[in-house]
Amino acid sequence: MSECKLSVDYDQYESGVKIVDLIEALAGKDETLQLESLIIGDWGGAYENDSSEIVEALVRLKDRFPQLRSLFIGDMSYEECEVSWINQSNIGPILAAYPELRSLTIKGSTDLSLAPAQHDKLEELTIICGGLGKDVLTSISEGSFKNLKKLELYLGVEEYGFDGSLEDVLPLIEPGKFPLLTYLGLKDSEIQDEIAIAVANSPIVDQLHTLDLSMGTLTDSGAEALITSEKIMKLKQLDLSYHYMSDEMMNRWKQSGLNVDVSDQQDSDEDEDYRYPSLTE
Amino acid sequence: MEAMIIIGNSGNRRTTGLQAARARLGLPPALVLDYLDVLQGKASLHSVAQSMGQTLDKPPLLRLDAPGEHFEVERELIALGAPDAAFQHEDERWLKFNKSVVQPISVKMAKGMMEAKGKLYHPSQWFRGYCILLTKLDREAARLWNTPRWMNDPKDIAAMFDKRHTHQILTSAGLPVPRRLAAPEAIPNYDTLRDAMAKERIYRLFIKLAAGSGACGVIAYQVNPVTGAESAVTTIGVENYLRRPPIFYNVKKLANYKDPQVIRQIINWLLRHGAHVEQWIPKASYRDRTFDIRQLVVAGKACHSIARVSRTPITNLHLDSDRMSLEEVGISEQLQASVRQCAEQTLSVFPRSTVAGIDVCLTSGSNRPYVLDVNPFGDLLYHSYYVGHDPYEWEMKMTSLSTTI
Numbered sequence: 001m002s003e004c005k006l007s008v009d010y011d012q013y014e015s016g017v018k019i020v021d022l023i024e025a026l027a028g029k030d031e032t033l034q035l036e037s038l039i040i041g042d043w044g045g046a047y048e049n050d051s052s053e054i055v056e057a058l059v060r061l062k063d064r065f066p067q068l069r070s071l072f073i074g075d076m077s078y079e080e081c082e083v084s085w086i087n088q089s090n091i092g093p094i095l096a097a098y099p100e101l102r103s104l105t106i107k108g109s110t111d112l113s114l115a116p117a118q119h120d121k122l123e124e125l126t127i128i129c130g131g132l133g134k135d136v137l138t139s140i141s142e143g144s145f146k147n148l149k150k151l152e153l154y155l156g157v158e159e160y161g162f163d164g165s166l167e168d169v170l171p172l173i174e175p176g177k178f179p180l181l182t183y184l185g186l187k188d189s190e191i192q193d194e195i196a197i198a199v200a201n202s203p204i205v206d207q208l209h210t211l212d213l214s215m216g217t218l219t220d221s222g223a224e225a226l227i228t229s230e231k232i233m234k235l236k237q238l239d240l241s242y243h244y245m246s247d248e249m250m251n252r253w254k255q256s257g258l259n260v261d262v263s264d265q266q267d268s269d270e271d272e273d274y275r276y277p278s279l280t281e
Numbered sequence: 282m283e284a285m286i287i288i289g290n291s292g293n294r295r296t297t298g299l300q301a302a303r304a305r306l307g308l309p310p311a312l313v314l315d316y317l318d319v320l321q322g323k324a325s326l327h328s329v330a331q332s333m334g335q336t337l338d339k340p341p342l343l344r345l346d347a348p349g350e351h352f353e354v355e356r357e358l359i360a361l362g363a364p365d366a367a368f369q370h371e372d373e374r375w376l377k378f379n380k381s382v383v384q385p386i387s388v389k390m391a392k393g394m395m396e397a398k399g400k401l402y403h404p405s406q407w408f409r410g411y412c413i414l415l416t417k418l419d420r421e422a423a424r425l426w427n428t429p430r431w432m433n434d435p436k437d438i439a440a441m442f443d444k445r446h447t448h449q450i451l452t453s454a455g456l457p458v459p460r461r462l463a464a465p466e467a468i469p470n471y472d473t474l475r476d477a478m479a480k481e482r483i484y485r486l487f488i489k490l491a492a493g494s495g496a497c498g499v500i501a502y503q504v505n506p507v508t509g510a511e512s513a514v515t516t517i518g519v520e521n522y523l524r525r526p527p528i529f530y531n532v533k534k535l536a537n538y539k540d541p542q543v544i545r546q547i548i549n550w551l552l553r554h555g556a557h558v559e560q561w562i563p564k565a566s567y568r569d570r571t572f573d574i575r576q577l578v579v580a581g582k583a584c585h586s587i588a589r590v591s592r593t594p595i596t597n598l599h600l601d602s603d604r605m606s607l608e609e610v611g612i613s614e615q616l617q618a619s620v621r622q623c624a625e626q627t628l629s630v631f632p633r634s635t636v637a638g639i640d641v642c643l644t645s646g647s648n649r650p651y652v653l654d655v656n657p658f659g660d661l662l663y664h665s666y667y668v669g670h671d672p673y674e675w676e677m678k679m680t681s682l683s684t685t686i
Contacts, residue, residue, distance in 0.1 A: 009646025010562045047484060048506045079563040079571045079594060080645060082512065085505050
């Protein structure tokens with residue numbers, strides 16, 4: 001047993017099953033001692049019940065999961081809960097309780113915090129949401145993730161919790177912050193152009209193999225900064241899928257010789273007010 | 282060779298598909314009785330039966346097909362359902378709900394209606410008209426033949442076409458259906474709906490026009506109990522005017538309304554015309570999308586099936602969903618068997634009916650089947666084959682050929 005997903009489904013929620021019961025039942029099994037990956041799906045009524053009980057249970061039972069390397073909290077579809085309605089909590093204690101963790105994925109950002117944001121071995125941090133608060137951005141940029149190789153953040157829109165600006169994103173790409181980082185995803189943003197322009201010639205690009213600016217409102221103006229950057233041209237992979245670039249710009253990318261994903265072009269004829277990132281429901 | 286009469290709209294995909302299937306099987310073409318001709322008094326079961334001549338001694342197979350996608354038929358049905366239309370008291374016997382239509386349209390007004398693409402004219406009066414037509418056809422057939430051979434009995438069609446009624450029938454038969462929020466009478470409008478939601482602590486619902494078909498008139502509605510935010514995903518659009526009543530219409534692209542005023546208006550309209558409101562059960566996923574299953578049942582046996590895979594909660598919308606096989610979405614043979622069994626049990630609750638498309642979802646997590654809808658005309662499935670036959674061929678094999686061999 002190397003991976004396990006726990007969720008409270010329709011019938012269980014109707015009959016009063018709690019996610020903590022499921023976690024405790026799992027922790028009671030011997031196989032759990034070998035478990036490498038744990039996925040927490042719908043914990044039941046995530047639109048009103050936050051994840052704090054899950055965090056508390058996982059911290060309390062940490063000795064039962066000595067091999068746990070990968071944790072996903074909130075793996076649920078829109079059928080189970082709109083992503084912007086998922087109530088999270090402070091996930092920081094998980095980081096402290098699981099020093100051997102390599103990968104952490106969080107879906108949903110309502111009331112999410114990450115304090116203390118510190119982990120010496122974590123290699124992958126992904127936050128999927130409709131809008132990421134600037135306090136979380138600040139926690140990550142002021143925190144310490146020495147071993148981080150992949151950082152993937154859905155920035156989202158103001159309506160769903162993105163209360164920051166470019167100024168709050170920039171500290172994440174300061175040189176030396178994540179010395180081993182090779183995959184940077186600053187995606188699903190309503191200020192995708194600003195981010196593209198800021199990232200295009202920043203020193204951090206030199207250490208990356210993949211830059212992921214997908215799912216946002218990228219237009220030709222952000223793309224122009226990218227396509228004219230020598231640093232960008234040295235990437236192994238550039239993900240710009242779901243975008244508002246013109247056909248002309250897409251052609252330029254195709255001729256650039258770079259491994260770039262420009263699929264899922266959105267209708268860019270419409271007014272600027274009608275451009276939305278992908279994950280905004 | 283078996284004689285057959287189709288009551289439908291001649292020349293549409295359904296009628297031509299069925300005729301082509303009959304031709305492939307070496308069966309003579311079915312005689313088509315157009316809904317429009319019946320409604321305008323230009324033809325009847327009697328006149329078609331007469332034109333069949335000597336075959337009349339053996340009752341022909343009678344098939345009612347979908348009356349939809351034909352404006353003139355819709356207009357005539359709305360006229361037939363008008364409160365000032367001539368009808369016998371008995372004609373209303375299959376109407377379980379909405380016996381008196383709210384804000385009715387007179388016969389004269391109905392007949393004078395002009396076509397406006399996508400407009401939802403008057404769903405409740407339309408359904409009243411359709412039920413009246415079904416009772417009339419049922420009576421006429423009973424006069425012509427001792428034992429009319431309906432593929433689907435008109436009374437069953439009336440029941441399957443009203444989602445409120447279907448839900449009642451399936452619930453009392455013990456079939457797995459999503460829990461209903463409340464009896465239709467208890468939620469006549471938005472405010473009572475919200476009260477019921479708060480009382481039951483149910484925040485995610487499907488509101489379905491009682492007599493709608495496909496994605497038409499469906500809302501995936503949810504309220505965030507913490508923030509009070511609302512979301513209504515639907516194909517229904519509304520156009521408001523200063524000096525005349527609003528127009529409700531059906532669009533191909535889904536909208537996700539967040540504005541409480543718009544949501545209230547659309548929900549009020551749906552509930553006024555009669556709607557079935559049930560819990561939104563999270564459906565099983567295929568990669569980053571979710572799906573439900575259309576399982577056809579013919580003569581008691583599950584046959585053709587397709588998974589409708591979508592990024593939206595409304596999977597029966599063609600624009601935003603893919604049709605895949607059950608194998609392609611990774612459903613095990615054991616689960617497929619549970620879907621088939623669930624669908625067969627569902628049709629068995631309508632013992633006078635031979636064909637229905639049963640919409641079944643598997644719950645996210647435990648993969649338990651739940652019946653979402655029963656479609657008496659749910660056999661229009663493209664590129665779907667069962668032991669080498671398309672749905673129409675299979676139906677003809679099971680109904681027409683078996684009795685002649």
